Amino acid sequence: MSDRYLLATFEYEQDLLAATRDVRKHGLEIVDAYTPYAVHGLDRAMGLRPSRLTWVCFFCGLTGALLAFWFEHWTAALNWPLDVGGKPWNALPSDAPVAFEMMVLAGGLGSVFALLAVCRLYPGKRAKMPSPRITNDQFILVLRETGSAFDLDRAPKLLEKHHVQNIEERLTVSQGQASVASIDGTSTLPVPVRVPHQEEE
Amino acid sequence: MANNPTQTGPAQTERTVRPPQARPPLVVGNKSLAEVTGDICRPMECQPTALWYAAFSVSFATLIVGTAAVTYQIATGIGTWGLNKTVGWAFDITNFVFWIGIGHAGTLISAVLFLFRQRWRTAVNRSAEAMTLFAVMCAGLFPLIHMGRPWFAFWVIPYPNTRGPLWVNFKSPLLWDVFAISTYLTISAVFWYLGLLPDLATIRDRSPAGPRKKWTTLLSFGWNGSARTWHRYETVYLLLAGLATPLVFSVHSIVSMDFATAVLPGWHSTIFPPYFVAGAIFSGLAMVLTLMLIARKTMRLEHFITPTHIDRMCKLMLAMGSIVALAYATEFFMAAYGGNPYEQFVMKNRALGPMRWAYWTMVSCNVILPQLLWFRAVRSRLGLVFILSIVVNIGMWFERFVIIVTSLHRDFLPSSWAHYVPTTIEVATLAGSFGLFFTCFLIFCRLAPTIAMAEIKGMMGHRRAEENPETTQEEAA
Numbered sequence: 001m002s003d004r005y006l007l008a009t010f011e012y013e014q015d016l017l018a019a020t021r022d023v024r025k026h027g028l029e030i031v032d033a034y035t036p037y038a039v040h041g042l043d044r045a046m047g048l049r050p051s052r053l054t055w056v057c058f059f060c061g062l063t064g065a066l067l068a069f070w071f072e073h074w075t076a077a078l079n080w081p082l083d084v085g086g087k088p089w090n091a092l093p094s095d096a097p098v099a100f101e102m103m104v105l106a107g108g109l110g111s112v113f114a115l116l117a118v119c120r121l122y123p124g125k126r127a128k129m130p131s132p133r134i135t136n137d138q139f140i141l142v143l144r145e146t147g148s149a150f151d152l153d154r155a156p157k158l159l160e161k162h163h164v165q166n167i168e169e170r171l172t173v174s175q176g177q178a179s180v181a182s183i184d185g186t187s188t189l190p191v192p193v194r195v196p197h198q199e200e201e
Numbered sequence: 202m203a204n205n206p207t208q209t210g211p212a213q214t215e216r217t218v219r220p221p222q223a224r225p226p227l228v229v230g231n232k233s234l235a236e237v238t239g240d241i242c243r244p245m246e247c248q249p250t251a252l253w254y255a256a257f258s259v260s261f262a263t264l265i266v267g268t269a270a271v272t273y274q275i276a277t278g279i280g281t282w283g284l285n286k287t288v289g290w291a292f293d294i295t296n297f298v299f300w301i302g303i304g305h306a307g308t309l310i311s312a313v314l315f316l317f318r319q320r321w322r323t324a325v326n327r328s329a330e331a332m333t334l335f336a337v338m339c340a341g342l343f344p345l346i347h348m349g350r351p352w353f354a355f356w357v358i359p360y361p362n363t364r365g366p367l368w369v370n371f372k373s374p375l376l377w378d379v380f381a382i383s384t385y386l387t388i389s390a391v392f393w394y395l396g397l398l399p400d401l402a403t404i405r406d407r408s409p410a411g412p413r414k415k416w417t418t419l420l421s422f423g424w425n426g427s428a429r430t431w432h433r434y435e436t437v438y439l440l441l442a443g444l445a446t447p448l449v450f451s452v453h454s455i456v457s458m459d460f461a462t463a464v465l466p467g468w469h470s471t472i473f474p475p476y477f478v479a480g481a482i483f484s485g486l487a488m489v490l491t492l493m494l495i496a497r498k499t500m501r502l503e504h505f506i507t508p509t510h511i512d513r514m515c516k517l518m519l520a521m522g523s524i525v526a527l528a529y530a531t532e533f534f535m536a537a538y539g540g541n542p543y544e545q546f547v548m549k550n551r552a553l554g555p556m557r558w559a560y561w562t563m564v565s566c567n568v569i570l571p572q573l574l575w576f577r578a579v580r581s582r583l584g585l586v587f588i589l590s591i592v593v594n595i596g597m598w599f600e601r602f603v604i605i606v607t608s609l610h611r612d613f614l615p616s617s618w619a620h621y622v623p624t625t626i627e628v629a630t631l632a633g634s635f636g637l638f639f640t641c642f643l644i645f646c647r648l649a650p651t652i653a654m655a656e657i658k659g660m661m662g663h664r665r666a667e668e669n670p671e672t673t674q675e676e677a678a
Contacts, residue, residue: 033428036234037399037659043432051436061444075359075368084372097377097455101384104444104451108388112395115437116422119430125423127402134426135403137234174425 004145005031005173006152007130008159009138009166013039016139019162020045023141026158027149031142031173034134053118057111064106068099128174142173232504234658238403241650241657244500245404249647252499260639267633270626271346279349281626287619288609291602292627293343296634298601299484300340301382301456302477303594305449306485307333308389311396312445315438321513323656324506328496328642329489330393331649335641336488337386339634344378346630374458381455388448392441395434398424399655453481460604467547467608472535476528483521483567484597490514490590492642494583496651505652512580518593519574525600526568547608555620556607559599566596 010016016033020042024030030046033039069092076082077089087094116122130140143155156167232240249257274281284291307329314322345351357379359369369376402424405417424430457477460468490511497506536548551560570592573579580586611618645651 034426035428035431036403036426037655038431038435039428039659042428046428048429048432051433053433053436054440057437057440057444071359072371076371080365080368082368082370084370087372091372094372097374097451097458098371098380100451101377101380101448104448105384105387108391108441108444111437111440112391115433119427119433121398121422121424121430123422124419126418127405127421127423127425129425129427132406135399135406135424136238 003171005170006143006145006155007168007170007173008141008143008164009131009168010141010163011137011139011165012163013042013139015163016141017041017045019141019159019164022158022162023143023155027147028155028158029144029147029150031144033142034130034138034140036135036137036139039139053111053114056114057107060110060114061103061107064110065099065103067106068102069095072098130170130173145169232661234661237658237661238407238654240502240504241652241654242404242407245647245650250499253643253647256499257640257643260636260643263632263636264640265636266629267631267636270629270633271342274346274626274630275351279347281624283622283624283627285619285621287612287617288606288621290609291606291621292623292631293347295598295601295605296631297340297343297347298456298477298605299598300336300343300634300638302453302481302484302597302601303488304333304336304340304385304389304485305453305478305481306489307331307336308385308392308445308449309482309485310489311392312442312449315442316446319513320660321510323653323660324510325489325493325514326656327393327396327649327653328492328651329485330389330396331642331645331651332489332492333389333485334386334393335638335645336485337382337389338641339638341382341386342634342637374455374462377455378459381452385448385452388441388445392445395438395441396653396656397649398422398434399426400650400653402426403654404650449482450478453478460608465608465612466541466543467551467604470532470535472528472531476525476532479521479524479528480597480600483518483525484594486514486518486521487590487593487597490518490586491594494587494590496646500646500651502652505657508581508583511583511586512577515574515580515586518590519571522567522571522574522593529564529568543613547611550611551603551607554607554611556603556610559603560607563596563599563603566592567600570596 008019010019013035016035017039020030020033024045024047033042033046035042072095073090073092076091076095081089083089129135130142131138134140141159143150145152156164159167282292307326310322310329311326314326345354348354357369357376359371360366398421401417401421405414405421408414408417454474454477457473461470461473463469493506493511493514497503533548536544551557570589573585573589579589606621610621
């Protein structure tokens with residue numbers, strides 16, 4: 001619980017990307033980044049593994065197709081064989097369209113539900129985010145202040161090179177009431193460390 | 202193509218820098234990310250315009266007329282239609298195929314163009330996906346009404362029942378249709394909702410405490426813009442696009458098999474699946490254009506739905522229309538070359554028989570008039586494009602009417618030949634389906650952003666200006 005986080009706010013995706021790459025090169029621990037849209041290349045900059053949800057999709061799709069084939073065969077050829085226009089009971093080609101549809105349905109729904117489960121998204125959940133402007137126009141990089149590589153003097157300097165707009169230190173990442181309540185009452189966090197990059201209009 | 206580097210002045214490239222290829226920007230007006238959010242959310246946050254109220258009243262009134270017609274025909278029986286023993290499928294199946302076709306462009310734009318990395322699709326994909334949902338809903342109503350006893354509709358679901366259990370016939374294209382359309386509706390809805398999640402979070406975070414804040418908190422699933430979530434989200438979005446693409450083609454192929462597996466001349470044809478798919482996409486694109494042009498004007502989205510978007514939609518529509526025209530020609534060629542006298546008769550009867558007016562309406566609307574789209578002067582006149590999009594919609598409705606009714610009304614035995622005239626009830630049902638479609642669409646425009654904000658922001662190339670060499674050069678010049 002003694003974790004401290006450093007939140008760096010950026011205005012442009014290219015700054016966030018460059019800062020993320022740089023910070024990672026210097027061995028600092030990136031907790032997460034928050035962006036208004038999917039920034040291409042950020043996953044590689046953060047060193048995220050390719051998602052395994054593709055496998056979920058594959059196996060759900062396969063299960064859907066196989067179950068559909070089995071069910072069609074079982075109903076039409078085993079449980080109540082029905083002669084339709086003299087076609088063979090176990091006509092496999094005529095089972096293909098429904099099996100295909102079930103493959104798509106199972107693969108699609110399976111991967112979406114897996115996404116929601118893995119990302120812990122569910123109806124009515126309160127969003128835990130460092131700033132409400134993330135869904136509008138802010139990019140925030142969150143670093144954990146642990147490890148030998150972290151130095152509270154050097155980290156802001158590193159971020160400054162990448163036009164950071166604001167640097168803040170917090171005990172929890174999210175800004176909501178829950179996070180403030182979890183602090184022992186004496187803390188005055190969030191504390192702005194410094195605002196190094198003043199906007200010059 | 203339509204690139205004209207000189208059109209983009211320094212003012213536009215200050216913050217919104219064009220992609221490396223010298224193409225016109227996808228969003229004009231040099232907007233910041235916050236301005237994009239504001240512009241797209243504004244129509245939802247202020248009172249509806251008078252135009253919206255007018256459109257909504259008309260659509261809702263039409264919906265009520267349709268509801269009354271459907272209630273009457275279900276209460277009385279399908280004898281209220283103009284069908285007879287020869288023409289057993291006519292208006293409702295025409296409407297069904299028409300609406301399901303409209304529904305195809307949404308997924309084409311959101312999935313197929315996504316896979317082809319067509320960045321311009323972001324301006325239109327949200328409304329196209331919503332359109333798909335509502336069109337498929339309208340389409341689904343017609344087979345339901347056509348059953349005559351819609352309270353037994355659940356019989357099409359294979360469930361253990363007390364009638365044997367008597368299972369559904371998995372060898373019938375009509376049953377394939379049940380699976381295809383319900384899968385299509387589900388996957389389209391999921392695809393649409395997944396795209397909507399980040400935007401609902403945007404609305405949640407900018408709304409003051411109140412009902413809108415409450416329902417967007419409920420429906421945005423706690424979305425927080427985390428890069429880890431985005432990373433997985435992008436993966437799933439790509440997977441869904443990959444699944445939805447063959448789905449689009451399968452759905453209308455299966456719809457066409459409802460006809461093609463019958464022995465009736467005019468229906469019994471191997472060209473049907475690709476012919477129907479091309480026709481569906483053609484009609485869907487026309488409907489997207491109609492709606493885009495309306496939304497653009499009424500909701501002041503001119504900066505996001507630019508003439509460039511309209512131009513590309515027109516080109517796509519022209520390409521699809523050409524495939525449809527080729528299919529019409531191929532049908533005639535196959536009839537002539539195949540030597541089947543019944544097939545030859547059907548083709549002659551279509552063009553010259555008692556229903557020739559429907560056939561020639563179809564040809565003029567789908568083949569002749571869309572040729573105007575070859576000219577940039579036509580594509581850049583949005584009024585003309587609007588009229589052409591409606592013309593294509595009319596033509597595509599007649600295409601289905603021609604295929605269904607002219608093939609049925611004169612089949613093998615001249616003794617069973619008959620004529621078909623729709624009744625008022627059938628026309629009112631068709632009108633009602635338009636009422637339902639537009640009512641749903643207008644409500645959607647008020648409740649959700651009509652443009653995918655999170656996607657369009659990513660496509661804008663929103664960058665720090667001073668570091669881009671291209672911009673500095675232009676500014677220096």
